[in-house]
Amino acid sequence: DAGITQSPRHKVTETGTPVTLRCHQTENHRYMYWYRQDPGHGLRLIHYSYGVKDTDKGEVSDGYSVSRSKTEDFLLTLESATSSQTSVYFCAISEGSGSRSYEQYFGPGTRLTVT
């Protein structure tokens, strides 16, 4: 999976609890992304980062926050998890320069269940 790891890979949590998912890359790529994947919706962008401390919202950002304090790490936080946030979460990276700048490389995913 192109030097991208996600942790945890599986998590079950209760409604109202905070949850943080971590994405770690070893490729030194500029862009990092968080998506959620739900049946019938494909992949939807939550937030993305275009550099350290530089982030922007995606299509479904409500209820989520992100942080990127180092090039290699991109954290996704659910401040107070809700059942509607039960999903599979994917991290992705892209170079942002060069011939393959727009291709995205995906991590293995985190399956989050909110009960």
Added chain:
Amino acid sequence: SQQGEEDPQALSIQEGENATMNCSYKTSINNLQWYRQNSGRGLVHLILIRSNEREKHSGRLRVTLDTSKKSSSLLITASRAADTASYFCATDSPNFGNEKLTFGTGTRLTIIP
């Protein structure tokens, strides 16, 4: 809302046959990409076609792009059991930059041995 929509939603064919999937999108693009997702795994990039290209090949994959119809097709020739997966198109937007992609809902392809 989704920029890309794949058609059909599901497709089953015999091994050795060709598989064709289509993607339609709504607004202007710079690039269109196709990705594959095996069950329980992350997406894998297959091919990128630029808006000024009409056709592109990579191994058994052939992608076409018709910007006037805002549509693309992915052809997999001589299918194999290992091609069983979901396939997604993804588009960028001149308004939001090449780094942001919008994915369709995917076509689930099943190759019958």
